[in-house]
Amino acid sequence: MVHCYKNNGYNIVLDVDSGAVHVFDDIAYDMVGLYEDNDRDDIFSKMKSMHPSVSEDELGEVYEEIGQLKESGDLFSEDVYKDRVIDYTKRPTVVKALCLHVAHACNLSCKYCFAEEGLYHGKKAELMPFEVGKQALDFLIENSGSRHNLEVDFFGGEPLLNWQVVKDLVAYGRSVEKEHDKHFRFTLTTNGVLLDDEVMEFVNREMDNVVLSIDGRKEVHDRMRPFIRGDGSYDLIVPKFKKLADSRNQDRYYVRGTFTAGNKDFSKDVLHLADLGFKQISVEPVVAPEDEQYALTMEDLPELYEEYDRLAAEMAERMDTDREFNFFHFMIDLEGGPCVYKRLSGCGSGTEYLSVTPTGELYPCHQFVGNDGMKIGDVYNGIQNKELQQEFKGCNVYSRKECSECFAKYYCSGGCAANAYHFTGDIRGTYEVGCALMRKRVECAIMLKAARELKEQ
Amino acid sequence: MKHIKTLKTKKLNNTVKTGGCGECQTSCQSACKTSCTVGNQKCE
Numbered sequence: 343m344v345h346c347y348k349n350n351g352y353n354i355v356l357d358v359d360s361g362a363v364h365v366f367d368d369i370a371y372d373m374v375g376l377y378e379d380n381d382r383d384d385i386f387s388k389m390k391s392m393h394p395s396v397s398e399d400e401l402g403e404v405y406e407e408i409g410q411l412k413e414s415g416d417l418f419s420e421d422v423y424k425d426r427v428i429d430y431t432k433r434p435t436v437v438k439a440l441c442l443h444v445a446h447a448c449n450l451s452c453k454y455c456f457a458e459e460g461l462y463h464g465k466k467a468e469l470m471p472f473e474v475g476k477q478a479l480d481f482l483i484e485n486s487g488s489r490h491n492l493e494v495d496f497f498g499g500e501p502l503l504n505w506q507v508v509k510d511l512v513a514y515g516r517s518v519e520k521e522h523d524k525h526f527r528f529t530l531t532t533n534g535v536l537l538d539d540e541v542m543e544f545v546n547r548e549m550d551n552v553v554l555s556i557d558g559r560k561e562v563h564d565r566m567r568p569f570i571r572g573d574g575s576y577d578l579i580v581p582k583f584k585k586l587a588d589s590r591n592q593d594r595y596y597v598r599g600t601f602t603a604g605n606k607d608f609s610k611d612v613l614h615l616a617d618l619g620f621k622q623i624s625v626e627p628v629v630a631p632e633d634e635q636y637a638l639t640m641e642d643l644p645e646l647y648e649e650y651d652r653l654a655a656e657m658a659e660r661m662d663t664d665r666e667f668n669f670f671h672f673m674i675d676l677e678g679g680p681c682v683y684k685r686l687s688g689c690g691s692g693t694e695y696l697s698v699t700p701t702g703e704l705y706p707c708h709q710f711v712g713n714d715g716m717k718i719g720d721v722y723n724g725i726q727n728k729e730l731q732q733e734f735k736g737c738n739v740y741s742r743k744e745c746s747e748c749f750a751k752y753y754c755s756g757g758c759a760a761n762a763y764h765f766t767g768d769i770r771g772t773y774e775v776g777c778a779l780m781r782k783r784v785e786c787a788i789m790l791k792a793a794r795e796l797k798e799q
Numbered sequence: 800m801k802h803i804k805t806l807k808t809k810k811l812n813n814t815v816k817t818g819g820c821g822e823c824q825t826s827c828q829s830a831c832k833t834s835c836t837v838g839n840q841k842c843e
Binding site: 361438475 | 800801802803804805806807808809811812814815816817818819821822823824825826827828829832833835836837838839840841842
């Protein structure tokens with residue numbers, strides 16, 4: 343499969359199944375679309391009408407170059423991975439990561455929160471007791487096989503509402519690492535309201551990553567992320583986030599925002615965060631039912647595509663200057679990255695990644711918490727709903743027809759099971775708006791790679 | 800090549816034999832946790 347597109351002045355040709363990426367000049371770009379379905383004479387005849395000033399010799403050069411790429415397996419390659427990947431997904435798996443919901447409570451009242459002010463469809467606030475968290479870490483150690491590195495996310499609600507338990511769980515984790523030949527990588531997600539010097543010092547010592555929730559411009563942030571009493575949280579959190587980001591040398595953190603129908607000009611929010619000095623930025627589309635006022639729909643796509651293009655062009659402009667920054671959804675590793683098995687076999691939710699509620703229930707991921715039909719077990723008795731786990735294990739690119747035919751499949755892994763479930767009622771469905779935006783982001787990310795490499799050349 | 804520039808990329812078909820150890824991290828399309836997107840993941 344070949345995907346051809348133009349972005350920011352580059353003619354990009356992605357050979358999907360080999361992973362090869364090429365930048366074509368205008369003549370070659372027009373020819374590649376004709377190459378597979380026409381013979382040489384027809385191609386030359388059509389090209390002459392499109393490019394009357396181009397000589398026969400030059401057309402011959404282009405034809406030859408395309409042929410060389412095909413010969414070397416870097417163009418028009420085919421997907422030969424399906425059977426192997428499906429076999430791979432049947433392998434025994436271990437638990438690699440847990441999301442600990444240490445607080446089903448929040449001190450903000452964000453309008454788009456899938457956790458419903460942190461309560462996750464519950465009626466009252468709940469904090470995870472230390473004993474439940476300790477049992478969760480023991481469960482992870484016992485079910486992680488010979489794996490050394492284990493990921494644990496402190497999540498909510500707002501985790502800082504249960505800060506002492508977070509610290510105690512980190513201490514417990516560190517105390518048992520050596521005995522079990524494990525290493526915990528801890529992450530904290532916070533809205534910043536309770537962030538202070540003591541929290542920052544601990545976070546910088548113990549947390550591999552920190553996610554700081556902020557949506558961008560003050561008016562955008564305060565409209566969607568107010569306190570329960572109604573006033574905005576921007577002025578309180580920005581100085582603290584800047585201090586924390588600087589104290590981590592602008593590394594191993596993200597400022598993470600959500601854009602909605604209320605700020606479809608979200609590139610301005612990304613650039614606002616960049617101009618505040620943040621270097622690690624993620625601003626992501628809201629996922630909400632179509633009848634929500636702030637939801638993004640298929641009708642919004644052209645406007646959102648333009649916004650991603652605008653952002654990518656600005657990032658290309660800032661490349662190699664002190665105003666450069668990373669944007670989570672444009673980060674792609676063309677030279678490294680995982681093998682095809684990982685790329686095509688899904689995110690690991692329900693098998694390698696589980697979420698733990700304050701009472702110790704296990705769910706396939708944080709976006710399913712509170713949905714009783716999706717409870718998969720608990721930290722005391724392990725996985726009990728084996729049938730549900732098998733369903734998640736079977737989630738891969740080939741379990742969705744749309745994915746197997748999509749050019750972005752090696753960079754997306756088949757999309758988000760939770761989004762698919764919430765929009766189609768099936769974890770093997772596809773969430774159309776999310777897919778469309780993912781494809782656009784992959785195009786922009788590859789363009790930025792091309793811009794950097796050609797600049798270096 | 801005169802008309803085509805090829806970027807440095809990892810050939811996916813070369814990973815068929817070398818890959819599949821299962822040691823990589825989980826991945827996620829959102830930055831709300833430890834993982835990164837599969838497109839930016841390290842073979843770890």
